[in-house]
Amino acid sequence: MNGLIITMVIATLIPIYEAWQDDDIWQKLLAFASIATKTSIMILVISVLRDDWMIGVVGVLILSVGNAALMLLAQVLKRVNESY
Amino acid sequence: MLINILSYACIACGIVFWYWGTWPLVGNRSLLFKLHSLSVADTLGSMAIIIGLLLQISHEWPLLVLALIALAVWNTTLGYVLAYCSSDANHPIVPLTRAEDEA
Numbered sequence: 001m002n003g004l005i006i007t008m009v010i011a012t013l014i015p016i017y018e019a020w021q022d023d024d025i026w027q028k029l030l031a032f033a034s035i036a037t038k039t040s041i042m043i044l045v046i047s048v049l050r051d052d053w054m055i056g057v058v059g060v061l062i063l064s065v066g067n068a069a070l071m072l073l074a075q076v077l078k079r080v081n082e083s084y
Numbered sequence: 085m086l087i088n089i090l091s092y093a094c095i096a097c098g099i100v101f102w103y104w105g106t107w108p109l110v111g112n113r114s115l116l117f118k119l120h121s122l123s124v125a126d127t128l129g130s131m132a133i134i135i136g137l138l139l140q141i142s143h144e145w146p147l148l149v150l151a152l153i154a155l156a157v158w159n160t161t162l163g164y165v166l167a168y169c170s171s172d173a174n175h176p177i178v179p180l181t182r183a184e185d186e187a
Binding site for chain 1: 095099102109110119122126134140141144147150151154159161165169170
């Protein structure tokens, strides 16, 4: 199970690298959405690994409400781009 | 024993999906191509991982089923919203149909 977590951390490093090196705001947003999903799945895996469901609830909360914030952010970005 | 193997197979399948879909993010492809592969990887891969966890520990199923539903609904909606918002700004998709209307 430890190897599993390490593989998942390496998979999460790819969007982090992309968000760091790309200047296009939409590609950054895409990378951030990917980081959010991958991190919450990692939280769920760790909660199963430790058999601790307080951590699992946090992961499910991020999965269920975290994407809404990104959608709002995308709408705001679109409006800002339109106004220029 | 069999359930354990099945669970690890699901998790491994999910991680393979993750790498397959996240790798194009580094290249110079268009935003919509990246969005497509990323939403396939993040939705289907993560769902496979959660099903693997569900087989591993089945007594906490309500939480994991909630995670599955949240993934299926919100990730697809987010993909649509991102495609809609980004295509208006720099990469217009709409003008094709507009040109057809004018002609």
